[in-house]
Amino acid sequence: MHIPPPLIAAAVAVVMIGIHQLPLPDALRFSLPAAVHFGIGLLGIAVAVAGVAQFRRHQTTINPIKIDAATTLVTNGVFRWSRNPMYLGMLVFLIAIGIKLGNMASLMSATLFIPIVTTLQIKPEEAVMRRLFGAAFERYCQTTRRWL
Numbered sequence: 001m002h003i004p005p006p007l008i009a010a011a012v013a014v015v016m017i018g019i020h021q022l023p024l025p026d027a028l029r030f031s032l033p034a035a036v037h038f039g040i041g042l043l044g045i046a047v048a049v050a051g052v053a054q055f056r057r058h059q060t061t062i063n064p065i066k067i068d069a070a071t072t073l074v075t076n077g078v079f080r081w082s083r084n085p086m087y088l089g090m091l092v093f094l095i096a097i098g099i100k101l102g103n104m105a106s107l108m109s110a111t112l113f114i115p116i117v118t119t120l121q122i123k124p125e126e127a128v129m130r131r132l133f134g135a136a137f138e139r140y141c142q143t144t145r146r147w148l
Contacts, residue, residue, distance in 0.1 A: 005064055005121050009090040012113045013097055016106040028104045041096035048089025050078040062086075067125050073133040075140050083144050087117050091147075114147070122146060 054077040055062045061069040078085040091113050098107030129137045 005087055005117055008116055016109050019106045019109055020101040024103050029102055031102050037096045037099040041093055044089045044092030048086045051085035067128045073136055082148050083146050088147055
């Protein structure tokens with residue numbers, strides 16, 4: 001838990017842009033109206049901001065590097081649908097970037113964010129949450145999915 005997830009998302013975006021620069025077959029290219037990627041990008045931002053707002057409302061840490069500082073298990077608001085809405089919001093924003101770039105290779109590479117963040121951030125966070133909140137966290141895991 002030493003690489004902040006926004007930096008991981010930024011690295012994936014750089015990979016996506018790099019892929020976009022490659023000479024790709026026309027069959028991988030597509031074009032959608034700007035409203036599509038703009039709307040999806042706004043959705044991603046909204047989901048992530050809603051997660052941050054819930055943490056602030058409950059006065060618990062939003063710092064993904066210092067998860068031990070968590071004081072409350074937040075399970076309401078957007079946390080009813082996803083245990084990781086901030087990471088989900090980042091993923092949705094990356095999908096918007098892929099749509100803006102207009103090629104399937106870049107769009108599909110947005111999914112790299114899922115295993116990287118799950119391995120480097122989410123699983124270690126879950127271990128800490130189990131230690132801090134025990135059975136309450138286990139019940140939450142049984143009723144709410146990790147991503148969506």
